[in-house]
Amino acid sequence: MSDYFPFLVAGITEGSIFALVAVGLVLTYRTTGVFNFAFGAQAYVCAVIYYDLRKEQELPVPIAFALSVFVAGPVIGLLLDRLIFRYMTRAPFVTRIGVAIGLTVALPAIVALYTAGEDKFGPPAVGPTPPRFYEVGSLSVDSDQIVVMVSTVLVVVALGALFRITALGLQMRAVVESHRLVELAGVDANRANTAAWVLSSTLAALAGVVLAPLSAGSLSAGRFTILVVGAIAAALFARLTSLPLAVAGGLLLGIAQALLVKWLPPASVLAQGIRPAFPFAVMIVLLLFWPGLRNRREAVDPLAGVDPPPAAAGIVAGWRERHAAVPLALGLGVIATGVALIVLSPFWQGVTAKAVIMATMFLSFVVLTGLAGHLSLCQAAFSGIGAFTAGQLAVEHGMSIIGGALVGAALAAAVGALVALPALRLGGLFLALATLAFGLMLDNVVFVQSWVAGSGSRGLDVPRPLLGSIDFRANGSFLLLSAIAFAVVALFVWLLRGGTTGGFLTALRGSPIAASAIGISERRARVVAFTVAAGIAGFAGGLLAAQAGSVAPVNFSTFQSLYWTVVALAVGVATIRSALAAGLLIVFVPELLAELPERWAVLQFVLFGLGVLVLARHPEGALEYVLAKFHIGARDTQAAPLHPVAVGERV
């Protein structure tokens, strides 16, 4: 037993970090109904504020602590509520998650604009510096760790009392269940919601301030993102409801990780695979098998059933109207490509080719999110499968990149089906979390292998294709190839959307129960949507690799997945032209920002991250909103808004 003692203590101290963040996730979810990915980003903002107050302003600890936790935290919560989440209480889960992810992307970028990329080195502690050590058997626990553990306990006790004893606690919980029922009972639901955001943001601030010094060196937003991802498993363990279970989950996770260190030979392939994958594997296992998460429905509002199900918009246009669009779009596409080939320099042709391929990738969001109403947080991982497959086939077997991209697409589609299959039972949020965990696994465990990404630092070299006598090394001809690829995939999506599958998916998005009643299989439709979307993303990934000339894990990381999702949701997922616009914007906005001094480069994350807020008011996406507002172009009659009528909204 004495062998195990140090590892248990190490596990508990690390676990209490996860516990504190998990409590934050559970609290926010319970009191606001938002699964707050941005918890880590909020914590980071407050950690930076504490850093500046302590190190730049040189304020004493109690004042700096109070200002960062009890002033900055509540103010941020108030702003989030008043400016953003107040308008989202009735929005579907895609909007709410989308906005939280948008904030995750935008907040660190806003901080970077403020600090001008300057390094915040040596996060100051709340306790003594350097930390004092207290012996526990053969091991010491330092004062920074004790601060975290004490904070966690105090927070859980205080929140427990709040929920059990006070009326406000009850109201906050009730608002999440049903905004309208609470209002019927004469409670100001908005006030309860504001209180909930202020509370959870204060907790984020506390977490940021006490956790920052536990990670020595430079203060980084990435560190907090990693913590949130690890804490998701603990929050799921608590079924997103129980605060004590969130603490227990965090501790168990920490102890399990410490025991892995004890048991696994540290240089073995086994350890190299299991240790990075462990938190995500736990996430997946919990999502699939943890009682209480299975069969969980998002809508628990008892009043939800009194409204008629939202109309299944979409297939209302006549045959002729729909089919006139194709020649028109093709014609415009040919003209645009021709102009680009004549006017642009080879360099900008290369940039445009990349934009068109990204647009192809964004078509996968049109199928999965626009049409089927699901959210995938691992589209970059699917693209990565396509890219590495195409790259390896080209390098090792001399296969054409186009062939490789198709094989990659097939492989990505198969993996997409595999992801969708076990997750069939999961509801919206939990399905999205399952994709996140899966993407993280690929990202951390598979893509880093040398048989995937090559062993060199420069990534895997990927050649450009050769078709008969046409050499696609020239950026112009590659742009042409990319445009053709986009046209083919767009046509495929267009046909799919107008066909049976599209009809089924639209019907399911409108009302799963009604659709099931007329014999539409929800499971089959979901698998089809995931398979097609993953295949499209994989195909685009292969082309992306050829365009760039090399491929490395960083191109298809989970951050990319989240960023792509943010851009897709901000620009729009309802129509094919939205996908095209998203592709052009995600490539050209950074190119334009590059004209400004370096510190402004992060502005792209602010723009798109906050752009998701458009969703709250205009679920059709920014592009369609702008087009409709200025009466530009024909209304895309096939386009279905993401949620024609939000659940629970009066019609």
Place this chain on the structure above:
Amino acid sequence: MRRGPVRDALGSGRVRASLALAMVVLLAACGNAGDDDDDAGGDAGGSGGATTTGVSETEIRVGGLVSLTGPLAQQFKGSADGAQAYFDLVNERGGVHGRTITMVEIRNDNTDPARNQEEARALVEQDEIFAVVPLATPVFASADYLADAQMPVFGWRIQDEWNDHETFYGHVGTWAEIDPPGDAGGAYGPKRLGFTKVGVLGYTAPQSADCAEAAARNYEAGGLDVVYENTSLPLGTADFTADAQKIKDAGVEFLQTCIDTNGNLNLARALQRVDYHVAMGWPTGYEQEVLAEYGDLLQDVYFVLQHRPFEEAASSPGLQEYLTEFPRLAPDGKIGNQSLIGWVNAKLFVDGLEAVGPELTREKLVETINTEFTEWDADGIIWPLDWSVQHTGPNPYGCGLTSVTVENGAFVQVLGKPWNCLGRVQTEAELDAYIAAEEGGATPEEAAEAALEASE
């Protein structure tokens, strides 16, 4: 309302979708460009234009390519400040043969190989520059492209992509000895310090894991006992307590890590928690800022350097100039090896321009440095480089490294003064002979000779 189209699409939609797919499959029956010919670069202006592009009567335009953001950016971005400051200094003093040097743009590759290629193309095709100064990136995917463009490149030699290109100039030479793992010379540090039980530590990320594994093989070749080898740390680990306990259990005396400064600081903190003191080698962290903030963690930590330590500036006019001028010209910049390397890159470029004279072309610059600069040491900042051989092979004794450690809260030079000459030391016998000679008072070159004799 809901009529026709659903039924209509039932039959035909699927068929047409399959047709569209079939078209793509047909397209796929083809090969790849540039599979085995080496004139890559395509039509993309690969030649980089005329060899005087970027030079006017009054100006020389240069551009940089640096990892300013991304997972490893903290280790490289200072290089841009160093080069910029040196150009400012030169311009203050009137420029080079009547021309000022303009840094057109520092392009950022975000530590992404694909972005690295894009930005290199933009430098060559958009920015109309004469040379790339500085280039500092862990993902040098644009090496072939820049070489094909005959572009003079001055930068941080990190990877083997620098080798064998006669227009590339790394800060410590272009060519470094690439020894297969199992090179006893790599065991010099711990062996010279008298340790026998050693350990290595790396993240699962390939570069880090490979580095740790190579170190372990080198230690074994040098006759050390590798009692701890960990290449399963997840990237981004911040709590090392359980790992520290394993290090303690293994009884490691010297631990070489292949992780970043943040990781190392957290590791050191965790070792304090398990109450275990071990000498360590860190790849980065030789900075006053780190010492000031975390002095308690740096005791007995060793840093291998490729330049003369700042503490030894008295014996190098070049280092003195850097230490006085850099803080003045770049008040926000940080003194450290990052900015120093950018400074050295810029210095070699400017020295080359001076030597060429007013009639400047890229060919002349390259030819002048490659024939006339046979003992260039940046005024004592680095070991003298012979650029007539440095593109295709290492220097004769493989000299040029040294170490510092922390004693009484300050960095001090140890292990090889002024330099080590370990490049040719391959076997345990050679290493032992080198160490014995050094302990007997021999200079590094003499110790290297002794090692060579021992191998016969």
